[in-house]
Amino acid sequence: MRALIYILCSALVVAVAYWAYTENYTTQASNRRVEELHRQIASEKEAIAIMRAEWAYLNRPERLAELADLNFERLQLVPLAAQHFAELETIPLPPRNIVIPNNPVSVSSDGGKQYP
Amino acid sequence: MRRTPLRPLAHVISAREQGENPDLIEARERAKRNQAAQVKTRVRAENRLLILGLAFIVGFGAVGGKMAYLASSTPAEPKEYVSGSQIINQRADILDRNGNVLATNMSTQALYAQPPLMVDPKKAADDLYLIFPDLDHKRLVRDFTSGKRKFIWIKKRLSPEQRQRVHDLGEPGLLFGNREMRLYPNGKLAAHILGGTRFGEEGVRAAEVIGVGGVEKYFDTMLRDPALEGSPLQLSIDLTAQSATRQVLEDGMRYMNAKGASSILMDVHTGEILSMVSLPDFDPNDRPRNAVSGDPSDSPLFNRAAQGLYELGSTFKIFAAGVSLEKGLGNPQTMIDTTSPMKWGKFKIKDFKNYGPELSMEDVIMKSSNVGTARMAMAAGSSAQKRMLKDLGFFEAVPVELGEASRTKPLLPKNWSEISTITISYGHGISATPLHLATAYAMLANGGYQVKPTLQRLDTTDARGQRILSAQTSQQLMSMMRRVVGEEKGTATMGDVEGYEVAGKTGTADKPKPSGGYYEDKVIATFASVFPASNPKYALVVSLDEPEIEAVGEKRRTAGWTAVPVAAEVISRVAPILNLRPIAPKQQITYTSSDNQ
Numbered sequence: 280m281r282a283l284i285y286i287l288c289s290a291l292v293v294a295v296a297y298w299a300y301t302e303n304y305t306t307q308a309s310n311r312r313v314e315e316l317h318r319q320i321a322s323e324k325e326a327i328a329i330m331r332a333e334w335a336y337l338n339r340p341e342r343l344a345e346l347a348d349l350n351f352e353r354l355q356l357v358p359l360a361a362q363h364f365a366e367l368e369t370i371p372l373p374p375r376n377i378v379i380p381n382n383p384v385s386v387s388s389d390g391g392k393q394y395p
Numbered sequence: 396m397r398r399t400p401l402r403p404l405a406h407v408i409s410a411r412e413q414g415e416n417p418d419l420i421e422a423r424e425r426a427k428r429n430q431a432a433q434v435k436t437r438v439r440a441e442n443r444l445l446i447l448g449l450a451f452i453v454g455f456g457a458v459g460g461k462m463a464y465l466a467s468s469t470p471a472e473p474k475e476y477v478s479g480s481q482i483i484n485q486r487a488d489i490l491d492r493n494g495n496v497l498a499t500n501m502s503t504q505a506l507y508a509q510p511p512l513m514v515d516p517k518k519a520a521d522d523l524y525l526i527f528p529d530l531d532h533k534r535l536v537r538d539f540t541s542g543k544r545k546f547i548w549i550k551k552r553l554s555p556e557q558r559q560r561v562h563d564l565g566e567p568g569l570l571f572g573n574r575e576m577r578l579y580p581n582g583k584l585a586a587h588i589l590g591g592t593r594f595g596e597e598g599v600r601a602a603e604v605i606g607v608g609g610v611e612k613y614f615d616t617m618l619r620d621p622a623l624e625g626s627p628l629q630l631s632i633d634l635t636a637q638s639a640t641r642q643v644l645e646d647g648m649r650y651m652n653a654k655g656a657s658s659i660l661m662d663v664h665t666g667e668i669l670s671m672v673s674l675p676d677f678d679p680n681d682r683p684r685n686a687v688s689g690d691p692s693d694s695p696l697f698n699r700a701a702q703g704l705y706e707l708g709s710t711f712k713i714f715a716a717g718v719s720l721e722k723g724l725g726n727p728q729t730m731i732d733t734t735s736p737m738k739w740g741k742f743k744i745k746d747f748k749n750y751g752p753e754l755s756m757e758d759v760i761m762k763s764s765n766v767g768t769a770r771m772a773m774a775a776g777s778s779a780q781k782r783m784l785k786d787l788g789f790f791e792a793v794p795v796e797l798g799e800a801s802r803t804k805p806l807l808p809k810n811w812s813e814i815s816t817i818t819i820s821y822g823h824g825i826s827a828t829p830l831h832l833a834t835a836y837a838m839l840a841n842g843g844y845q846v847k848p849t850l851q852r853l854d855t856t857d858a859r860g861q862r863i864l865s866a867q868t869s870q871q872l873m874s875m876m877r878r879v880v881g882e883e884k885g886t887a888t889m890g891d892v893e894g895y896e897v898a899g900k901t902g903t904a905d906k907p908k909p910s911g912g913y914y915e916d917k918v919i920a921t922f923a924s925v926f927p928a929s930n931p932k933y934a935l936v937v938s939l940d941e942p943e944i945e946a947v948g949e950k951r952r953t954a955g956w957t958a959v960p961v962a963a964e965v966i967s968r969v970a971p972i973l974n975l976r977p978i979a980p981k982q983q984i985t986y987t988s989s990d991n992q
Contacts, residue, residue: 335496335580340638
């Protein structure tokens with residue numbers, strides 16, 4: 280009986296040692312993977328930063344104003360002025376019994392009604 | 396195990412035969428047994444001690460071994476903790492109040508040379524000169540071929556195309572170092588607010604980026620703090636408003652033949668600066684060097700809005716009216732002696748033109764009478780004037796988040812005599828920045844509370860502090876300033892923007908000569924305004940340096956002809972951008988005034 284316990288125990292020790300050994304290696308492998316992912320994240324972040332910078336550069340007010348001027352004939356864009364404000368009541372609203380399409384888009388205006 | 400009985404039959408029988416006591420045998424056997432048991436126990440105990448001893452040796456040995464290893468090995472940080480930190484080593488972004496990028500980073504590369512590694516130094520120098528014609532060719536050749544230099548920085552920043560071209564040379568002695576570059580995508584816009592950066596400590600692999608002006612310098616440690624994980628700095632600036640203001644101001648400056656211009660737009664309830672422009676300006680991506688000679692105020696780096704100390708002229712008259720109202724010395728209809736010229740000792744105070752023997756207080760402001768203001772200031776006394784100007788912030792540098800502003804203290808008279816009281820009442824003998832003026836007007840307009848001007852976006856819509864004026868005074872001053880713009884005889888009629896009820900006060904001050912005295916033909920024209928007058932939201936100060944325009948047959952320099960139309964254009968452009976709905980014009984405008992002829 281006692282011998283059996285000894286044998287079982289040593290078998291257990293071997294099994295646990297083997298498990299620890301493999302765990303060790305999987306941990307190292309995941310560490311390497313984490314490192315690799317961090318590098319990847321860093322380069323992605325750098326790419327995002329560059330794109331953000333580029334976006335900001337392309338959307339600088341000076342350029343947008345120039346583009347609006349260049350495309351005036353097509354877009355008819357002018358700087359926002361006081362006359363462009365309107366009372367909500369002066370805007371003709373669609374009739375009450377309007378059929379809302381299956382794929383509605385959200386529409387909102389200052390103080391207006393919001394459709395889901 | 397064989398057990399021997401305590402009374403073995405054979406022994407007992409033989410003992411009985413010899414007449415001995417068999418109990419003795421039992422006793423002897425018992426003793427033998429006890430002895431054997433003792434031996435066994437001792438052996439077991441010894442073994443246990445041995446095992447325990449071994450366990451202790453192994454245990455302490457392990458601890459000791461680990462300690463010895465730690466003591467002898469070089470320390471290294473555990474890998475798992477490095478995770479995010481190496482990614483966020485960048486300087487934090489700067490955003491405007493709506494999240495638009497004002498400053499961000501880009502990785503770029505610096506070029507350096509190690510002549511000992513070069514294959515053909517002469518050719519390398521020639522090729523480099525072809526790529527960068529701005530380099531000194533002779534010096535390159537000398538540095539590369541002399542053999543003395545081991546390491547030379549050639550370019551601090553390369554564009555990707557330039558890098559590729561250098562790379563294509565295939566010269567092993569030309570090397571690249573990673574650099575992080577500060578990028579201001581909007582160029583000159585908000586240049587004075589942002590300031591700029593430069594490289595600090597430079598290494599081959601990386602270089603420090605240090606703020607050298609504006610908010611980049613003021614918030615330098617915060618922007619570089621890795622603990623904040625690159626969370627951006629959000630300013631109170633509105634990019635669109637800033638852009639529109641700058642454009643209008645630039646056009647206005649050219650049209651009015653001015654050599655400089657500045658404007659400040661401030662939220663009167665929070666002190667947030669929505670736009671601040673100073674012209675001429677510079678590109679923070681390529682910040683010019685500080686001027687070493689000449690007048691620093693002529694440098695484009697000079698922030699006229701926050702650094703320029705000017706005598707702001709008649710814009711101060713409203714403060715004199717404020718003191719009078721607050722002291723209960725009268726109301727807007729109280730008549731004031733305006734006999735011109737007014738003599739005081741050896742001084743003579745004159746008006747632009749004679750306004751007759753007396754005007755009501757509101758007409759003194761509307762027509763901008765020096766004599767009337769001087770009389771009001773004298774009646775109120777210098778201590779009341781001082782207290783008011785102190786409350787409005789004219790005694791200290793503006794507490795805004797700019798190093799340039801905090802070094803700019805207003806110039807006050809050393810000895811505040813009675814003549815000082817008189818001249819200061821109409822804005823002479825005291826020099827302050829346009830930012831001081833904007834802050835003061837914000838305080839007059841917001842119901843009479845102190846506000847702290849700020850460049851950081853606040854999450855509140857009301858950051859008013861201590862009350863310094865009564866609500867009634869604030870309201871009366873607003874309607875007085877509204878008359879300056881809205882009434883036909885006011886000095887700022889060109890500033891009336893339909894729908895925005897502009898209220899304000901003009902100021903035209905002769906520029907002081909460096910040698911003393913004043914120029915005859917050089918002025919600073921300022922228009923300080925608040926809109927909309929019935930429910931003030933924003934304060935705007937526009938200031939032009941040496942404007943001059945030919946209008947209606949003569950040369951005009953006064954603010955009413957120069958700064959006011961520019962300010963009006965700024966308001967008509969910016970107010971809709973700030974989502975300020977125009978107020979529908981009332982059918983009948985009724986002013987309670989004694990001057991309704």
